[in-house]
Structures are given as C-alpha cells and as structure tokens.
Amino acid sequence: MRATLRWAHADFRAHRGEALFVVLASAGIIASLLLAGALFGYAANPWQRVFNQSHGAHIWLHTGAGADTAALSRVDGVAALSGPYRTTATTVESRGARVGVTLRAAATVPPETARPLVTDGNWLAGPDSTGTGAVVLEASVARALWAEPGDTVRVTGPDGAPHALRVSGIAEVAEPRYHPGGGPGIGWVLDDTLDEVAHGDTGQSVGLRLQDPDDTDFTVQRAVTVLGADRVAQVTKWQQARAEAGGDDRLLGQMFAVFGLGALLAAALAAAGAIGARVRGQLRDIAILKAVGFTPGQVTRGFLVQHLAFALLGVTLGTAAIALLGARIPGRIGEATAVWQDLPGHTALMIGIPCGAVLLIAAATGLSAWRAGRVPPVPVARAALPSAAPMTALGRRALGTRVPPALVLGWRAAFPRRGRTLLPVARLALPLVLITVALVAWSTLDQFRSRPAQMGLPAALTVRAGQPAGASDAELERTLAEVPGVAAVHPGAEMAALVPGQTGTITLRGLGTARDPYPAKVVEGRAVSGPDEAVAGQGLLDLLGVRVGAWVRMTVEGRPQILHVVGRTIEPESGGRVITTTIDALRERDPGLRPEFHALVLREGADPETVSAALAGAAAGTLEVRETPNPVDRLEPARAVIAALIAVLALIGLIELLTLIGTGVRDRGRDLLALKAIGLTPRQIGAMIVTAAGLTALASAVVGTTVGVLSGRWLVDTQGASSGIGAGIAQLPPLPVLSMVIVGAVLGAVVAAALPATRAARRRPADSLSETL
Template identity: 90%
Template sequence: MRATLRWAHADFRAHRGEALFVVLASAGIIASLLLAGALFSYAANPWQRIFNQSHGAHIWLQTRAGADTDALSGVDGVAALSGPYRTAATTVESRGARVGVTLRATPAAPPETGRPLVTAGSWFPRPDDRVSGHSGTGTVVLEASVARALWAEPGDTVRVTGPDGAPHALQVSGIAEVAEPRYHPGGGPGIGWVLSATLDGIARGDTGQSVGLRLEDPDDTDFIVQRAVTVLGADRVAQVTKWQQARAEAGGDDRLLGQMFAVFGLGALLAAALAAAGAIGARVRGQLRDIAVLKAVGFTPGQVTRGFLVQHLAFALLGVALGTAAIALLGARIPGRIGEAAAVWQDLPGHTAIMIGVPCGAVLLIAAATGLSAWRAGRVPPVPVARAALPSAAPITALGRRALGMRVPAALVLGWRAAFPRRGRTLVPVARLALPLVLITVALVAWSTLDQFRSRPAQMGLPAALTVRAEQPAASSDAELEQTLAEIPGIAAVHPGAEMAALVPGQTGTITLRGLGTARDPYPSKVVEGRAVGGPDEAVAGQGLLDLLGVRVGAWVRMTVEGRPQILHLVGRTIEPESGGRVITTTIDALRERDPGLRPDHHALVLRKGADPRAVSAALAVAAGGTLEVRETPNPVDRLEPARGVIAALIAVLALIGLIELLTLISTGVRDRGRDLLALKAIGLTPRQIGAMIVTAAGLTALASALVGTTVGALSGGWLVDTQGASSGIGAGIAQLPPLPVLLTVVAAAVLGAVAAALVPATRTARRRLADSLSETL
C-alpha cells in the first residue's frame, strides 16, 4: 500500500495539469447539477417559494369589525401576526372586466409577516419618501391574478365601487404576489391593498378585519384554528383560509412543472455522469505507457487498480467539495434567474436532500467509472512496444484517396479521418456529446410550445380570446346583444354559449357540459382526432373526459343534466385546457333539444388577427355602457410562466456540461493521435495544416453530434410534451417544434464552440517539436 501511495503521489506531481482538469471538471459538473436542482425546485414549487420569501401566514381569518384580534398573539403555537387590517368588499373594473376584490388597509411599510412580494411597479411610498402629489393616497396594489383578470398594469387607472355603490378612481401602483388562494372567475374575491386614508374614502364605516397567523408548527393548523375561533368568538369569524387550501390550488401546477423538470433532471444527471466518466477514462488511457512500466518493475494488477482508484477518488472528492462549496457560498451572487433560484433554494423543500444526495450520487458514479477504468488499467500488458506496433487507425478509404486526388485540402481529409476513424470509435464520442444537445433541444421544444399558447392560442384550444356575460339578460335582448358585439371593431365571430355541470354514468363524478356556437355557425374547437361537430347530438371532448369515462372517439355518452338525461355522440377529441380536459362540447342547439327554454349565459368572442384583446374589451365597455362583464379566456401558460426563465437557465447548465464533455473529447483525441501527428509532421505537413486538421476533426465531431442531438431531441421532445399534455387532461397534439432557424442556430453554436475549444490544443500541438521525448516515439 505504501508503494501504491508513493506512486500515486509521484504521478500527481508529474501530471498536475491533467489532475487539475479532472478536479475542475468534477467541480463544474457538480455545480451544474446543483444549479439544475435549484432551478427545478424554484420552478416546481412556486407557492412554497412565495410563502418563504414573503414570510407568509399559515392561517388567514376574516372577522367582523370590533373583534379583539390582538388576543390571538397570546395563543400557544402562534409565532407572529400579520395585521389586523381593515377590509372592505369592493368591485374593481378595468377595460370592461369586473372583479370582486377585498381591499385591505395597510401601512406604507410592507409588513414583516405575510409581506406581499411586488413583482411590477412599487409599493406605497413611505412617509419620509413622499413628495407633493405622491402621497400614495388614491393608489392601489393588486394581487397578480386580479391584475391579470383586469388587464391592469402599474400606472393604469381602475374603477372601484365600494359597499355604498359610489365609484372611485384609483391608480395601480404595483402588482404583488402572496401565498394565498388566487382569484378565479366565479370563485371568491381577489385581494388588493390600499392605504388607510384611501379605504376610509371608499368604505367609511362598512369594514371588516383580516388577520394572518404564522404558526410555529404548520401541522397544528387545525388545532390553532379552533383555538383562534374560540378566542374571538364564532359569531365574530366570517371566514377561515388555511395554507393547505392555497397550496392545493397550486398543486396541479406544481405537479405539471415537477414532472416536466424531473425528466430534465434525470437527463442532466446522466449527461454529467458520462462527462465525469469520460474525463477519468481519458486520463487513464493517457497513462497506458506508465502503467506498463509499473508492471514491468513489479506492480501487481491489484496495486495498479488500487492506485488509480485512490487517486481519482481523491480528485473526485476534492472536485465535489469545491463545486458544492461554490454553489453554497456564491450561488446567490450569480446574476439573473439562476442567482435568484439559488438564493431562495435553501428554504424550499428538498434542499437538504439535493445538497447531500447529488454530491454523494456523483461520488458513487465517479467511483464506479473510476473502478471500471482502474480495472482496465490493471489489465494493461507490461510490453508497451507490442501495443505501439499495432496500427492506430484503419487504412485510408477509397473516398479519402479520391478526395486527395481532387485537390481537397489535406487538413480536411485528415480531419474527417480523425473524426470518424472506425464505427465503434466514432459512435461513442458522438453519442456522449449528443446527449446534452438532445436535452437542450427538448427544452427548446417546451419553450416553443409555451410560445405557441401565446402567439397562436387558437391552435392550442383557445380560439376565443374574450368571454362576455350580460349582467341582466332579457329574452328580447339576445339578438340585439349579438348584433352589438359583432359591430365592435376587431371581433371576427360571436358564439353564444351555455355551461353547466353534468353527472357521468353511475353518478360518480361531475364533468362540464358546454354548448358553444350553433349548428349553422359552430364553435371552432381545435380537433386533433376525429372531426368537428356537424350534426345533431354530436359533441367533441377533451382527453380528461375520455380518460375519466374510459371511452374513445366514436362512442355514445349518456349523462345527467339537472335530473334529465342527455345522450351525445363523441365525434372528435379536442385540445381542452380548462377543467383538466373533463369538458364535453356540443352546440347550444343540441342542448335546447333537451331544454327548449335554454338561453346563452355568455358569448365567446373570436377576435380578428392582430386585434388587441385589451382594446376590444375597452370598446365593449363603452359600447355596452358598462352592462357587460368581459373576461379574458384563461391561458394555462400563465401558470407556467416561471418555467420560461428556468428553461433558459437550464439550457445554460446543459451547455456547460456539453462544454466539459467537448474539452474531454478534444484532449483525448489529441493525445491518442500524438504519434500520428508527429508522423504527419515528419512527412512534410506544416504546423498550420496540423492545427487545421485538429480543428476540423473537432468541428466535424460536433457537427455530427449536433445533427443527431437536434433530430433525436426534436422527436423525443415532441413525444414528451404530448405525453405530458395527455396526462394533464389537455390532450396530445400540443407539442410545437422549434423553428428551423433555431435548430440551425443550435447546430452552428455547437460547431463554433467546438472550433473555439480546439484552437488552443491545436496551436500547442502544431508547435511541438518532432520528438519532444523518447516516450512520444513509442
């Protein structure tokens, strides 16, 4: 063992550069994996991230005025209070959209517990920061989901109607996020914040109170709720909201993002493991002559194996420690979304498990790769001359000879031959380098699919951008309303609709039955399987409904609506983003056969190409004189918005892993062809030609890997997105491949990166003397 350690120390001193590369490669890979873990946690746990950053409250109590909420601070298990805040129920309108909002009177300084996180605009100015005309009175901060429903942005003016019915104009100061239930059309009211003076002007005496409780132990929520209601009095408590409700509401989004990024995480781990194994294996192959000498002087195969194992495990542990320490200490200082994710990661679930599991898993993978390479090193024969006497490459092919005869530059021909020597030796480096490119392309497919929801919503099951509901519909006004809507500039089609709950066969579940459009003018649903509705009693359904009922396109479905049966023939499957895909859509004429008195409760508006929904909504509000409620059609991409920045950061992480793999392949190729390069120089090739040959070989290898990676990534990415869409109920058929220029940019970036990475080793190799040492000639 002593001899083994002495040899390992001597080998380290003789090959410090290679050892440094292995350590830095291991550190870079670990840092990349930890950053990927931080990004995944950041994107897949949006509610938990907001809760931690805002120091959120676990319980929110809505009480009547006069309740002694200060007594709650003495309840055992309550760590801190947020509030109490005076509240008032109001209605906020903007551009024709109308939302019920509970306004909270808050001080100018944001509270420490339950602090709203301002994402756009600003909070109210502090007293010492206020200047003339900027006191903060007359302004409001809206919760993000409320602002989205109102199309409101900082600087806009919204109309607020108080309990007395009097309208007030408030300017939107900012938009904030909180770890509370979000606003949904038809659900509970949203949240807004104003100063006390502003609330006094809107609701002078008709106010309630809202107080948040942050607990020492979240598991005691139900018990603390009972204690709090007892302290305040049951007649004083109007509503209780627990943190589990808000988290469950966002749970579907967390699951969707978590499944998507879990695939990326496994792929990144595999790519990192291959990169680490490649770096270690390359160093072992570079020491074959030294191993032969060791065996010649008496080292046993076991001693050689142990020496390499101890040495590279030490390198791996040092690299893992450096990478982990770098992320722990400096991760939050990285600019952009990556640094933000690293900063809040330590408070998110799974942080400790990832910080311990990823380094330990990496060490085990590196140990396995090192053990395999060390075992191969132990089998090296002690006669290096016999190995050197074997040809290092296959003879030049007929195509190569023909290319030389056609005066193709020798550097290109030799570079091609070096890049693709034999089938086995060609596939391994191409596959290793293609894996990060496959994952990058899959990420671009996900990015393009999200963009498709924004740029072409009709192709993703969202043809109607707006929904209009009349406040006081009358039977004689339906035709007049449709005529008024059709005359608004920017509206291409008006489709009457009615929506109701229906019981599935067996009365075991509830689905959404929707009548949209008429037999003469059907609703333009995006049909991806079967055909659109074209006859009586025909309908189309989402994937979620087909899975729930266990049926396929072509089946007849019986359901119960308001106690009466409804039988429909499923003729197609549509992309259905709403209600988990558990929606069946027919014409409103088909529903009138069951209920002749049925009237539309809303109208779906399909806009002309290029029309701005906000401008159309404002025009509707003016034309209808405020008698219409205009809502924007919910877009599922709004819930997945955090994924955009994470995908961009993930591409950067995968590019770093790919760069490490590329540097390993280039250094390995230069070392393995060292004798060939010296021979080429001896027969007359200039240093420039030798350098061009190395650069060409690297560029061609990267080109082949990029072509394979983008092709496989596009196919697998489309399959992955469609599979995820089917499992979420939206349905397969939503995957959108990146544009061809984007894929060509990925290929070009890979080739240019390989050329740039090969310039330094190519220059150093070209400047070598004909025989730098006796070992180069063996």
C-alpha cells in the same frame, strides 16, 4: 499500500494539469447539477417560493370590526402576527372586466410577516397630484383586469359609489388566488383611501405565522375560541392555498423531473469520460509500473484511490461554491439559489446530489482502474497497433484531386472506426438532445401565447350579461359583433352533467350554433357538423374509457342527453373533462335554454384589452368581460428556468467536448509525428485537429437535434395527454433555432479545439518521440 500511495503522489506531481482538469470538471458538473436542482425547486414549487420569500402566514382569520385580535399573539404556537388590517368588500372594474376584491388597509411600508412581494411597479404611496389614491393588486386580480402599474381602475364600495384608484404595483402573496367564480381577490390601499371607499363599513383580517405548521388545525380552534366563534367570518389555512397551486406544481415538477434525470445522466457520462481519458493517457506509465513489479491489484487500487480523492475534492469545491456564492450569481439563477435554501428538500438535494455523483464517479473510476490493471507490461505491442483506421480509397482519391489535406485527415481523425466513432458522438449528443427537448417545451409555451387558437383557445374573450338587459339575445349578439376587432360571436351555455353510472361529474358545454359552429381545435376525428354530435377533451375520454366515434349518455338536471363523440379537441379547462356540442343540441333537451355567455373570436392582430374596453363602452357597463384563461399563465416561471437549464446543459456539453478534444489529440500523437515527417506544416496539422473537432460536433449536433425533436414532441404530448389537455400540443422550434443549435455546437468545438491544436502543431518531433514507445 505504501508503494501505491507513493506512486499516486508521484503521478499527481507529474500530471498536475490533467489532475487539475479532472478536479475542475468534477466541480463544474456538481455545480451544474446543484444549480439545476435549485432551478427545479424554484420553478416547480411557486407557492412555497412565495411563502418563504414573503415570510407568509399559515392562517388568515377574517373577523368583524370589533374583534380583539391582539390577544392572538398570546396563543401558544403563534410566532408572529400580520395585521390586523381593516378590510372591505368591493368590486373593481377595468377595461370591461369586473372582479370582486377585498381591499386591505396597509401602511406605506410592507409588513415583515406575510409581506406582499411587489413584482411590478411600487408599493403604496400617497395621493398623486389629481388626488387619486393608490392600490396594489394581487397578481391574479391584475391579470383578470388587464391592469398594469399606472392604470386607473374603478372601485365600487359597499355604498355603491364609484371611486377611481391608480394601480401603483402588482404583488404576489401565498394566499388563495383569484379565479372567476371563486372567492374575491386581494388589493391593498392606504388607511385614508379605505375610509373614502368604505365609509366606516369595514371588517378585519389578521395573519398568524406558526412555530409548527403541523399545528394549524389546533391553533385555529384556539384562535376561534379566543376571539369568539360569532366574530370569525372566515378562516383560510395555508394548506388550502397550496392545494390550489398543486396543479401547477405537479405539471412543472413532471416537466423538470425529465430534465433533471437527463442532466444527471449527461453529467455522469462527462465525469466518466474525463476519468477514462486520463487513465488511457497513462498507459505507458502503467506498463512501466508492471515491468518493475506492480501487480494488477496495486495498479487498480492506485488509480481508484487517486481519482476518488480528485472526485471528493471536486465535489467539495463545487458544493461549497454553490452554497457560499450561488446566491450572488446575477439574474434568475442567483435568485433561485437564494430561495432554494429555504425550500423543502434543499438539504436532501445538497447531500444527495454530491453523494450520488461521488458514487457514479467511483463506479466510472473503478471500471477504468480495472482496465488499467489489465494493461500489458510490453509497450511495444501497443505501439505496433494502428492508432487510427487505414486510409480508404476515397480518402486517397480525395488527396489526389487536391482536396485540402486538413479536411481529408480531419474527417479520418473524426470518424476512424465505427465503434470509436459512435461512442464520442453519442456522449456529446446527449446534452444537445436535452437542449432540443427544452427548446420544444419553450416553443410550446410560446405557441399558447402567440397562437392560442391552435392550442384550443380560439375565443380570447368571454362576455356575460352583468344585469338583465332589455335587448334580446339576437340584438346583444349584433351589438357584440359590431365592436371593432370582433370576428365572430358564439353563444354558449355550460352545465354540470353526470356520467353513466353517476359516479363522476363532467362539464357539458353548448357553444356555437349549427349554422355557425365554434372553431374548436380538433386533433383527432372531425368537427361537429350535424345534430347530436360533440367533441370531447382527452380527460373525458380517459374518464369514460371511450374513443372517438362512441356514443355517450349523460344526465343533465335529471334528464338524459345522448351525444355522438366525433372528434377529440385540445381542451385546457377542467382537466380536459369537457364535452362540447352546439347550443342547438342542448335546446333539443331544454327548448327554453338561453345563452349564459358569448365567446368572442377576435380578428387577427386585435388587442384583447382594447376590445374589452370597447365592449364596456358599447354596452354602457352592463357586460362582464373576462379574458379566456390561458394555461401558459401558470407556467411563466418555466421560461426563465428553461433558459437557465440550457446554460447548465451547455456547460456539461463543454466539459464533454474538452475531454473528447484532449483525448483525440493525445491518442493521435504518433499520427501527428508521422504527418510532420512527410511534410505537413504546423498550420495544416492545427487545421486538421480543429476540423476533426468540428466534424465530431457537427455529427453530434445533427443526431442530438434530430433525437431531441422526436423525443421532445413525444414528451410534451405525453404530458399533455396525462394532464387531460390532450396530445397534439407539442410545437417544434423553428428551423433557424435548430440551425443555431447546430452552428453553436460546431463553433464551440472549433473555439475549444483552437488552443490544443496550436499547442500540438508547435510540438517538435523530438518532443513526441516518447509517445511512440
């Protein structure tokens, strides 16, 4: 054992550069994986991120104005209080949209506990020069109102008097978000502004942060007892808010789990390649060791101990760098790393990822060390073997026709033999496959935003009559159609229906008429064209276990409705458990059915906010205008994470590329000596090495992007089908983007190979003589 350790120490001193590269490669891979874990936690658990950043409250109690909330601080298990805040119920209107909002009176400085996180604009300030008070809106309320900082909204208090307030900021909180048909949203104003809106008609809200979140139910009982059950109007618990955001967590979690596994596999292959390359580079030393008496076991143990030490050092450096400096990285990566420290699972990942990486590196090292123990002790036998494939007839013909030797020899070096060609191309293609899959996910999100009609959202606005109107339905439709920017008006009605056996509830929707059907996005089958025909979402087909072409019987308000499913549509709402027919078909069951709402399809290029404001003016405020919910709003955090993930994968690919280039230059040492002997100039030799690296990268990029496009489409469509939206939503990246990936990979290989090529070209034949032994 002593001789093994002495040889390992001597080998380290003789090959410090290679050892440093292995250590840095291990550190870079571990840092990349930890950053990927931080990004996954940041994006896949948005509610927990906001809760930790805002030091959120586990319980919110909504009470009457006279409740003594100060006594809650003495309840066992309560760590801190947020508030109490005076509150009042209001209605906020902007651009024709109307939202119920509970206004809270807050100070000019946000509270420490349950602090609203201002994402756009500023926190509350005093009245401006016109005397208009300020309001900060919760993000989901701002989206429903199309409100931005600087806009003016109309607030109607309990007495019905309107008040104009200026939106000073938009904030996120770890409380239930606003959604149409649900509870009211949240807004914050100063005390004076609340007095003007409410005129003394206020309640109270107080948030409780607990020492142990598991004691929520018990603490609620104690708090209600202290305040009095008659004084508590509503209780909101943190589990409720997290459950409402659970769908987003699951969708994002599944999306990034695929990337995480792929990144781990790519990192493992890169680490194994770096270690294997170093072992192959010392075959001559291994042969000499065996010649002087080292056994195969001693050689294996020596390499295993040495590279495990390098792996542990690299893993320690990478983990320490992320733990100490990760939060200081500028941009979203640094923010994600800082927040990740407080998210669930942080400790497990900080321990599990390095330990898993050490095990993978140990396995790769053990295999390479075992191969090193089987190296024959006669180096001449190895020298007699050809290091590359013989020149083919096509290559000789190309040289004879004055094709540049660097191109011909570079092609020969890049693709020597079938087995030796496929492995490096496949290893380098894996990160490019994952990058292309990420680009497919990015393009799909962009498609939801830029071309919603192609993703099952042709109607940008939904209009409901806010109060009984004297005009008939036909007159209302004509009024809506005359608004600039409106291309089509489709009357609609929506109701709950029981599936056969009455074991579940689905959404039955009548939209459009037989003469003017609704332009649903049909991806399988055909659109509705006759009586009793309907299209359905993937979630409904899965629930009933039927396919396109089946007849479906359901019960609506005690009466049967039988429809023929002629097509499958992309259905982002209600988990895809929606069946859509014409409103004429529903009137066959209920002749007195009137439209509950109207779906508006806008002209190309029309701005929904502008059209909404025009609708509010055309109908004198009698309409409630809402923007059609877009599922991409819930996935906005994924954009920045996908961009950062591409950077992490590019780093892993760069490490793999450097390993391949270094291995190629070393393995072709005897070839370079022979080429110099027959008259090739240093510039031609350098060009040959760069060309070989570029061709390998080109082949890997073409394979990686092709496989990535196919697998990315399959993964996105599979995810869409499992979520109920349905397959057919995957959008491929534009051809220029895929071309940029290929060009970027080739340019990266050329730049990375420039320095090794220069060094190899400047070496003298005498320096390379030892490589022939």
